[in-house]
Each structure stands twice: as C-alpha cells, then as structure tokens.
Amino acid sequence: NAGVTQTPKFRILKIGQSMTLQCTQDMNHNYMYWYRQDPGMGLKLIYYSVGAGITDKGEVPNGYNVSRSTTEDFPLRLELAAPSQTSVYFCASSPRSHQGRANTEAFFGQGTRLTVV
C-alpha cells in the first residue's frame, strides 16, 4: 500500500491563479481531511469528508473547495490564490469506526508546500 499520496510536493503560484492539490489513498478509508499548517503553527482543518459524495467545512474553509467523487480521491481546489494561502497542506485519511466505537489512527500524506507570490 502506498498510503496517502499528495501531489505536487512543492508549488509556487502567482496571486489570482488557481490550482488543485491532489490527494489519493489506497486504504479504502471513509474519512479524508485537508489541513493547512502555517510556519511554526498547528494544524487547521479546512474541509473533511466522511465518504464519497459527502463533504463538510472545517475551521478555515474560505478560499477553498473540495469534492469527493470516489472513496480514493479528495482534491482541494484554490480558485483565486492569495498570499494568505501560503502554507503547507496535509491530506489525511482514517477508517470509519464501528458504530459506537472510537475512531482510529489518521494517516497523513507527505504534504504540499505552497507559496503564493
């Protein structure tokens, strides 16, 4: 298993450009997440999905969009890049818990370092 794979690893965007950060997992996990991590800071949840066709906003969704057409893929779209979106973006996935039982470990991709200039 490759686990959680993110592409690209690095990207420089100009203000106003758009791009899609790709995330795919081969563990058949129901849950997928997008986080951003600013330098020296914690993980902020952008969007998450509990399964194909279902997405929901996290703490900082403005300026981003997501879709979940398959279990495996959870792309993150930036429509009009702004300098405030300069960050490291992590995608993660975790399996669904059995009803009433606790969740389990989330697995992270290697991250995408995005710079908006």
Added chain:
Amino acid sequence: GENVEQHPSTLSVQEGDSAVIKCTYSDSASNYFPWYKQELGKRPQLIIDIRSNVGEKKDQRIAVTLNKTAKHFSLHITETQPEDSAVYFCAASKANDKIIFGKGTRLHILP
C-alpha cells in the same frame, strides 16, 4: 463542537529528564485521544493513542493518561533523548466524527 487546548506551546527539557504535555477537551462524547509527533519537515505520525475505556497506556518511554471526569489527557516522555525533539500534537474525536487537533507543543531536548 469539540475544542482541544494544548499546553505548553514550547517545552525545553534536559536530556534524560521527563517531559509532560497536557491537553483538555470540551466534548464529553469524545472517546479517542491520539498523540502525533511531527519532526521538522515531515508529516505528523501517530506515536500513541488511548481510548476512553482506559485510564493509562504505556509504550516504552512514552505514556498517556486520561481523566474523563476532568476531560484532560497528558503525554509523558521519560528519559528524553535528542531524537525526541519535535512538535507534538494531541487530538480528540468521537465515533463517526472528525478529528480535532490541539495547536501543538514544540519540544526541545537540551544537551
């Protein structure tokens, strides 16, 4: 929704001493509490987790304690080593819900 507070934000300890990081959570329905370690430039990785039916769990030099009544849990690292230097995140979640992370603690192991 769930809110996870983590303290301290930075911690420096002498090599060989113990380190303790504390977290509190707000949602009494949360029942899963993982801890992640993130080395510089790397992705967060799970180091230990605890579920609400257990009060303490230990794995070699790492232990986690959970107090459900007070809604707080802690990470204990004993006999710290240079390779323990990293950022540590606590998190909380409940069944079929998203994981919420604390803001992280930067741990420095001093020679």
